[in-house]
Amino acid sequence: MIIASGPYLSPHFVQTVTRNAWPVVDAGGATEHELFGPDFQFAESGEALREIRSRPDIRLLTSGEHALDWVSRELAGTATDKAVLLFKDKARFRRLLQPLFPTLSFTELSLEALRTHVPDAADYPFVAKPSVGFFSIGVHIIRTAADWEKARELIGAEVASVKSIFPEHMLSQTRFLLESYIEGTEFAVDAYYDSAGRPVILNILEHRYAGPEDVSDRLYVSSKRIIEALEPQARKFLDDINGLAGIRNFPLHAEFRRDGSGRLVPIEINPLRFGGWCTTGDFAHFAWGFNTYELFMNGARPDWETVFSGREDNEYGLIVLDNSTGIPGQQIRSFDYGALLQRFSTPLHLSQMDFSAFPLFGFLFVETGPSSRAEFDWILNSDLREFVRTGPNGVFNT
Secondary structure (H helix, E strand, C coil): EEECCCCCHHHHHHHHHHHCCCCEEEEECCCCCCCCCCCCCCCCHHHHHHHHCCCCCCCCCECHHHHHHHHHCCCCCCCHHHHHHHHHHCCCCCHHHCCCCCCCCCCEEHHHHHHHHCCCHHHHEEEEECCCCCCCCCCECHHHHHHHHHHHHHHHHHHHHHCCCCCCCCCCCEEEEEEEECCCEEEEEEECCCCCCCEEEEEEEECCHHHHHHCCCCCEEEEEHHHHHHHHHHHHHHHHHHHHHHHHHEEEEEEEECCCCEEEEEEEEEEEEEEEHHHHHHHHHHCCCCCCHHHHHCCCCCHHHHCCCCCCCCEEEEEECCCCCCCHHHHHCCHHHHHHCCCEEEEEEEEECCCCCCCEEEEEEEECHHHCCCCHHHHHHHHHHEEEEECCEEEEEE
């Protein structure tokens, strides 16, 4: 069963749902979405709830973070709700994992306590972020006391500035987490726990950054090399976690770092979905040619040998076109998507967003060969101002 909500649903996601005739519950804003069409029949909420509560083995998949409010409200007390709370609340997640990672320290603070908190010298470096978060909003890497002085003034303002877009169940404005910073390469994994609680890996992407202070979600890259090198370790990582959680038939999007010793250290696990706003779920379709949503709902797994055939030397990028211009979206008249696409040798798909309403221009999926890797370096460091027009007469301000 699909729990769908606004404000964004991708064409690929909706086409998959309608093609398979999966029942869809409107968790808010889905019925108004033009992709479903006026004749689409949504599941009646009461009937859907009775089926969900009577079938502990039912497979549930949300369209994104906004749908979790419906889950917590309508499925309160169920195993699904408990699993969502366990993963979505970062402090609760850290407490769960203490037996596996006893040396990782964390402290949860209110906004008021955050503003007066004085870290011990031994606490540095650490990461400050909302206890419930989304899109790396309000996330800061703290290496020095000066960093902390600056960050604690910014965090509250940053999350408050998007309060109308991302409500409290998606982005906490009142509770914040300070946790150990782990040096190493960061990865994102789409997976699910099957009917026996075993993890099935659906995709692995390396989260690349422009530099050590970068915390943006601008670029994720996947390849045969990345997946084959990480898949066994990622599977064991998720298996160890479920030894504590005991979850079945559950999709997730996990993020972790591999430290200098090769150990995987958890950052967070996002429940009942893959990458936010249909990103990594759609990415698998455009990059690898299989349908992540169908694999989960059917209890299947990728045939990696077939998937990689003909793609052995390629890298595939998910580019989050966040508004890094420094110009508020309401002041931007247009974004030159055509000029952006010309900067890439093989763009695969572009999803445009309403940048006046959301802090991003869209999502871009691309393919690069060995001779075009510099495209990733460029987009990591671009502020995108060259594609923005704020003035009259078609002039793009840079």
